[in-house]
Amino acid sequence: MSVLIVGASLAGLSAAETLRSSGYKDEIVVVDGWDSLPSDRPPLSKQVLAGEWPPEKATQRAASHLHEWDLDLRLGLAATSIQVDPDSSGPGRVTLTDGTAVEPDGLIIATGSRPRNVTDQRIDGVHLLRNLEDSLALRDDLDATDGPVVVIGAGFIGAEVAATCRSLGRDVTLIEAAPSPLMRVFPQAIGDFVADLHRANGVDVRLGVGVAELECDPTGRISGVRMSDGSLVEAAVVVVGIGVIPNVEWLADSPLRLDNGIHCDETCLAAPGVVAAGDVASWYNPRYRRQMRVEQWEHAIQQGEYAAKRILAEMGFGDTDMQALGAFDPVPWFWSDQYDKKIQMAGFPDASDEMVLVEGSFAEGRFAVLFRRGDECSAVLGVNRPRHVMQARMKLEASLDWDGVISLFR
Amino acid sequence: MKVSVDYDLCESNAICMGIAPEVFEVRDDDLLYILDENPPEELRARVEEAIKRCPKQALSLED
Numbered sequence A: 001m002s003v004l005i006v007g008a009s010l011a012g013l014s015a016a017e018t019l020r021s022s023g024y025k026d027e028i029v030v031v032d033g034w035d036s037l038p039s040d041r042p043p044l045s046k047q048v049l050a051g052e053w054p055p056e057k058a059t060q061r062a063a064s065h066l067h068e069w070d071l072d073l074r075l076g077l078a079a080t081s082i083q084v085d086p087d088s089s090g091p092g093r094v095t096l097t098d099g100t101a102v103e104p105d106g107l108i109i110a111t112g113s114r115p116r117n118v119t120d121q122r123i124d125g126v127h128l129l130r131n132l133e134d135s136l137a138l139r140d141d142l143d144a145t146d147g148p149v150v151v152i153g154a155g156f157i158g159a160e161v162a163a164t165c166r167s168l169g170r171d172v173t174l175i176e177a178a179p180s181p182l183m184r185v186f187p188q189a190i191g192d193f194v195a196d197l198h199r200a201n202g203v204d205v206r207l208g209v210g211v212a213e214l215e216c217d218p219t220g221r222i223s224g225v226r227m228s229d230g231s232l233v234e235a236a237v238v239v240v241g242i243g244v245i246p247n248v249e250w251l252a253d254s255p256l257r258l259d260n261g262i263h264c265d266e267t268c269l270a271a272p273g274v275v276a277a278g279d280v281a282s283w284y285n286p287r288y289r290r291q292m293r294v295e296q297w298e299h300a301i302q303q304g305e306y307a308a309k310r311i312l313a314e315m316g317f318g319d320t321d322m323q324a325l326g327a328f329d330p331v332p333w334f335w336s337d338q339y340d341k342k343i344q345m346a347g348f349p350d351a352s353d354e355m356v357l358v359e360g361s362f363a364e365g366r367f368a369v370l371f372r373r374g375d376e377c378s379a380v381l382g383v384n385r386p387r388h389v390m391q392a393r394m395k396l397e398a399s400l401d402w403d404g405v406i407s408l409f410r
Numbered sequence B: 001m002k003v004s005v006d007y008d009l010c011e012s013n014a015i016c017m018g019i020a021p022e023v024f025e026v027r028d029d030d031l032l033y034i035l036d037e038n039p040p041e042e043l044r045a046r047v048e049e050a051i052k053r054c055p056k057q058a059l060s061l062e063d
C-alpha cells in the first residue's frame, strides 16, 4: 500500500503522524513545492515580525518527529496534475515538477492557500505574508525605513500586522473595504470592538474605502496608496492582507470538483481514494448543516487527523470502521493576538445571529459572548477569556443546544 | 508518564483543557494548572493529542 500526501505543512504532517499512530506501516510519500520544511505560520505576523522570537522558533512541531515517522519526504517538488485512468481503481497518477509521477493507493491533498494581492506587479516595499521569508523580508524593510506603514485589509493577518507595527512604534493606517474589520468571520459588533481597539492604540483605521491604486516614487518603490475616495495615504511600507486563495490550480484538469477549494463530502472525501484537509478543503459539516472551508491553525491539525483515518478506511486498512469514524463535524476554534488582547472563537456565527454577553464587558476589554441562532448556540467568542471559550466549546462539541451552553454562565 | 508545561511559552489559551480536562485546567486568573502531573496510562492518547495541538509547543511528556 502507499499513501501520497501533497503539502508538508500543518494539515499534511498531521495526517502523516496519524497514519503512523493508526498502525499504518507501508509507504508514505510527502511532497511540498517549498524547498525547506514550511514554518509554523502564526508567529510570522506576531513574535517573529516583532523580533521577539528568533526565526528558528517558528518551526513546526512535526519537524522534530519526522525521523520517527519514516516518511519519503520530497521537498522542493510540487504536484502539477492528477491523471485518472478510468480502468484502474485508486486516485490516479500524480505528476511532480521534476517529471516523475507517483501512483498511490490513497491521496491526501493538503496544499493550503496563499495570500491574494491587490496588484500583479512586484513593487518594492509591498509585502504579502505567508512564509518565514516573507516575515523576515517585511521585518528587514521595517528596519530599513521609518515612514508610515499602510496595511491593506483588516482580516486577522492584517489586523495582527497593524498591531505588531504599532508595538514597533510605527505610524500605521489600516484600510478595510468592508464596514468593519474581520467581517468574514465576525459579526459587526465584534469588528467594531476590534476597530476601536486599534484606534485606542493609535492606528488610523479607515473603513468602507477601497484601494484605487498603489503609487510609486521615481525609483519604483512604493510611496503611497490612492484610495477609492480619491485621498492619498503616504506609505513607506505596505502590507497586503486581503484574504487567501486555496491552492487548487494544479487540479484544474482533474476530475475533482473545485468550488471555493476542493469540494468534499461530510467525510472529507473528494473522489474515490482522495481526501483533502486544511485551508484547501471545503467539506460539508453536518453539525452546522453547511459546506465550509476553514483557514485556521488548530483546524488544519484536526482535519489532517481525520483525513488520515478516512483514507485508511477508504483503502480498507486494518479495522478502520467508517461507522465508528462518522462524519467530520468539528466546532472550529481559533485565536488571534492583537496588542494585549487574545481573541478566541469557537464555532461558526452568522451576521444575523443574536449576540448575548455572558461575561465581563466590552468597556473593560475582557468579555465572552455567545451567538444565538434559533434554539442553537452557533459560536462563543472571548477576549481575554480563554477558560470561558473553551468550556463553551466543550459544550458545543456535545451539542449546539442553546440552553445547555447558556447554563454554563447562569 | 509525567506531564510538564513550559510557562515561558504557555499563553493559557486552554486548548489542552478542551482535550484533557482531567489533566489541564485554565482558571479565572488566566493561568494553566496541571491537575495531575502523573496522569494514568488510559489518558495517554489525549495528553499526546493536547501536546500536538498546543499552539505554543509548551507541553511535554516524559516516558
Ligand SMILES: Cc1cc2nc3c(=O)[nH]c(=O)nc-3n(C[C@H](O)[C@H](O)[C@H](O)COP(=O)(O)OP(=O)(O)OC[C@H]3O[C@@H](n4cnc5c(N)ncnc54)[C@H](O)[C@@H]3O)c2cc1C
Binding pocket: A006, A007, A008, A009, A010, A011, A012, A031, A032, A033, A034, A038, A041, A042, A043, A044, A045, A077, A078, A079, A080, A110, A111, A112, A113, A114, A129, A130, A131, A157, A247, A250, A277, A278, A279, A280, A294, A295, A296, A297, A298, A300, A333, A334, A335, A336, A337
Ligand atoms: C501570518 C499568518 C498568521 C496566522 N495566524 C493564525 C492564528 O493566529 N490563528 C489561527 O488559527 N490561524 C492562523 N493562521 C492560519 C494557519 O496558519 C493556517 O490555517 C494553516 O497554516 C493551514 O495549514 P495547511 O496545512 O492547510 O496549509 P498551508 O500551511 O498553507 O500549507 C500548504 C503547503 O502546501 C504546499 N503546496 C501548495 N501547493 C502545492 C503543490 N501543488 N504541490 C506540493 N506542495 C504544494 C505549500 O508549499 C505549503 O507548504 C495564520 C496564517 C498566516 C499566514
Ligand code: SF4
Binding pocket: B005, B009, B010, B011, B012, B013, B014, B015, B016, B017, B024, B026, B032, B053, B054, B055, B056, B057, B058, B059
Ligand atoms: S494549549 Fe499550550 S499554550 Fe494553551 S494553555 Fe495549554 S499549554 Fe498553555
